[in-house]
Amino acid sequence: MYQFSIPVPVEFSYDRCIEFLLRSPKEILHSVADGKVYKAILLKDFVALTEVGFSNRQIMVTVLNAGPDFKDHFIIEEYISQWFDLYTDLKPFYAMAQNDKLLSQLVDQFYGYRIVGQPDLFESLAWAVIGQQINLSFAYTLKQRFVESFGYKQVAQDKTFYLFPTPEEVARLNDVDLLPLQFSKQKSKYVVEIAKAFVNQEVSKESIAKLSFEEAKQKLMSIKGVGNWTANYALMKTFRYPNAFPLEDAGVHNAIKNLKRMKTKPTLDQVSRVFKKYKGWEAYATLYLWKSL
DNA sequence: CGCCAGGTTAGAG
DNA sequence: CTCTAACATGGC
Incomplete structure (x- = not known):
């Protein structure tokens, strides 16, 4: 070793x-x-x-x-x-969050918590699509079936190690392979589309890393199945932009609703207004709001 | 049983 | 640009 x-x-x-x-x-x-x-x-x-x-x-x-x-x-x-x-210096974020009503207690309670991400871009995008519009528990069920079916497996020292399926493997799949795992037709199509974009060399982590934040977001969103939420998820979890922000995220909405004791979930406009205070640190504000749930 | 879930797309207005 | 229906299935 x-x-x-x-x-x-x-x-x-x-x-x-x-x-x-x-x-x-x-x-x-x-x-x-x-x-x-x-x-x-x-x-x-x-x-x-x-x-x-x-x-x-x-x-x-x-x-x-x-x-x-x-x-x-x-x-x-x-x-x-x-x-x-x-690599992210959290000092400026903590300085800002300490004086914020919603975040101050959270950053104190969970000090040092960082965005545990996915260095692999395909994994990040595919996992985000798998998690679209379904509860997290079911999303993990789908991921487990997906990785067990098409990923790499190795047993060593009493432990089982898996690798996420590669774009090459996933690009060869279709509904017949994925519907039995309980992917919806839409999810199945999106995941395969994304894999094909990698195989065609239309996207790669290296090429997108060279772009600006906005250009990278547009490039990701040009893939069918990748909307604003998914693109920002990848910008946050893979490219480590502290200002990436999945505005449509149901978890963020619920966190704001709970912390502000609202009767119903905030509108997208209200969410935007709350996040105005967090400019530049939207990804970390999102992380700590998620943690409050 | 009903509502909701770490949404996206296409189409209408 | 914004709003809406359709998609689709498990968790609680």
């Missing part, structure tokens, strides 16, 4: 991020045991089976199936840094 560590910012709580990783028992792309996370990470010609722990303010990484001469550890370091959003 091969071990290395990653230092973390002061404003980082490993425990809060683990809480998020534990939010569904049906999660299949990682497992948590004894405070450690187990996840398969795809490199160019190697599936790294990693164990992630935390001590002395450092993320401790063990690549279970690599030798001491392992050369690609920096790729895994980059992946994990993106996964836990270690």
Whole structure:
């Protein structure tokens, strides 16, 4: 095995991020045991089976199936840094949120909680589409079936590691494959459309990373099935824009309704008005509002 | 049984 | 540009 560590910012709580990783028992792309996370990470010609722990303010990484001469550890370091959003400086966000009625208590209570994301763009978009307009529990059921059916599986050291299906694999699918998993026709079509966009090289993480925020959003929304909510979800979870904002998100609406003790959910216009205060930090405001639910 | 869920699209006004 | 119906199925 091969071990290395990653230092973390002061404003980082490993425990809060683990809480998020534990939010569904049906999660299949990682497992948590004894405070450690187990996840398969795809490199160019190697599936790294990693164990992630935390001590002395450092993320401790063990690549279970690599030798001491392992050369690609920096790729895994980059992946994990993106996964836990270690590059974002949260000081300005906390300074703003401390004085905000809706957020002050939340940022105090969940200090150091970061947007645990998806460094893989296809996974991010496909997962967002899977979660469109259905409850989270059912969304995890669909994801579990999808990954078990079309993803990569490897068992090692008593644990099962899965990789999300690749665009190449998903581009070959259609209704006949996905309807039995209880995807709707619409969801099935969208997921395959997205996969094809990757295979056609119409979109890729690298090419979209070069664009501006607005251009990236438009590019993502040009894919059928990717609307404003999904595009912003990916901009937040994959590209790490702190100003990405899924305006239509039902969770955000419910959080505002609860915190402001409203009788009904706010209109999109009211949500926009609330978020005016969070300009530049919409993604993190969203995260902490979600956490309030 | 009814309402809602981490929405999107196409079409009408 | 904004509003609406249709999509579609489980969770509670």
